[in-house]
Amino acid sequence: MHLIIPSIIFFLGYAIGRIGHILGGHTKSPHHWIYGLILVVGGIYFLKEYLGVIAVFFGLGVFVSDLNDFLHLKFYGVDDDGEKRFWGID
16 A cells, blocks of 8 residues: 555544644543544554554544643543644644
8 A cells, every 4th residue: 555545544634633623622522632542443453454544544643633632641621722723733
């Protein structure tokens, strides 16, 4: 498999995660790095199939988009106030 398609899938996951952070970061809900981790683990289980590869790269994109919350072990709640940027790992 070429590297271009997984890169596009990763970027789509990242973009959706960032848009979710910007538009839905004010709601009390689980942080989306958890959903990314679930997709990665589930995708690893089905890695021999193309859908598993898609799940892994999409999940990695979602996970990376919320990496700061993972590093601070934030599981549930409202995101911190501050400037909302698309390019970042808040």
